[in-house]
Amino acid sequence: MLVGLRQVFLRFHGCNLACAYCDTRETHQSPPPDFCDREETPGRRDFTSIANPIDIQTLREVLVRWVYRHPGIHHSISLTGGEPLLHGETLVEWLPVLRSVLPVYLETNGTLIPELSRCIDFFDHISMDVKLPSSSGLDDLWERHRSFLSIACRKNVFVKIVVGAATQLSEIARTCDLITSVDKCIPLVIQPMTGASGEIAVSSSSLLAYQEYAGACLHEVRIIPQTHKFLRML
Ligand code: SF4
Structure with missing residues (x-):
């Protein structure tokens, strides 16, 4: 729904599903890698390798620097994966900080209902599969999706x-x-x-x-x- 707008991507490791068309195979690697990629300049692919997971203070500093140096470029922060809601504890700590910098957009497979309930107040947009x-x-997930959507509808969901x-x-x-x-x-x-x-x-x-x-x-x-x-x- 936001096609054409730019977002900062935060990619979370791990997923509770295994879709046939998954294009982030590395998300299923266990244990999670010790290092992750951080882009130094938005859109330039000048990645450096840093310890995984990143800590929230370092993350906030990067985001604030980007917003200051590149004003108006990014619409929102996209939480993607894998499945971001698998990281409920981390999200509870991170979301107030992230949302103080830019609106937060959740990209989710629409199955983790308690985790969504816990964090929903901090999401501005939800893209639900x-x-x-x-x-x-995958097997039939219709009822889980219905329960998830009945909570997600409190936000700008599609x-x-x-x-x-x-x-x-x-x-x-x-x-x-x-x-x-x-x-x-x-x-x-x-x-x-x-x-x-x-x-x-x-x-x-x-x-x-x-x-x-x-x-x-x-x-x-x-x-x-x-x-x-x-x-x-x-
Ligand atoms: S929900 Fe997304 S990340 Fe998880 S297996 Fe399916 S396509 Fe891959």
Whole structure:
């Protein structure tokens, strides 16, 4: 929903799921690495290796320096992963500090309900995945997603589904039922599986059919591919 805006990415290690299309395989490495990458200048890929995990004071200093030297560039801080909500203890400590610098945007797989409840007051935007069994290869998570969304709707939330060649219209219908059971004004983003070079794994006719079906149920339905791959910002 914020496509085209720039964000600071904070990437958290580890995930409680194992999606077939996961493009952050290193997040499943155990134990976590001793070092992580820190970009010194926004967008320049001049990474240095520092001890993992970073401490919150160092992190705050980096963020404040970026905001001071590059005013107006970043819309928000994106917490991504892996699954950021796996790090509940850390988030409780970090979120008030992060939010004092920039708005906070959570990117989540939409399954860790107690952890969301604990931290929800500190999020400004939530991008919540609904995992379709056809594309993710995961078991049925519908009821967990519904419980999660019923809490996340207190914030500026949207739902994202990744669709692939095997996706069924019945899964789109079930996603629409899930969203309308909470609030039909919550936007839905349909994201086609996108290869490393930007190739789309779903026919345009299927994408349009999904949007037409969902558009009859929900207020706002967008088709958005993984734009960073088209722009070669990997
Ligand atoms: S939820 Fe995200 S990080 Fe976790 S396995 Fe799925 S795609 Fe990978």
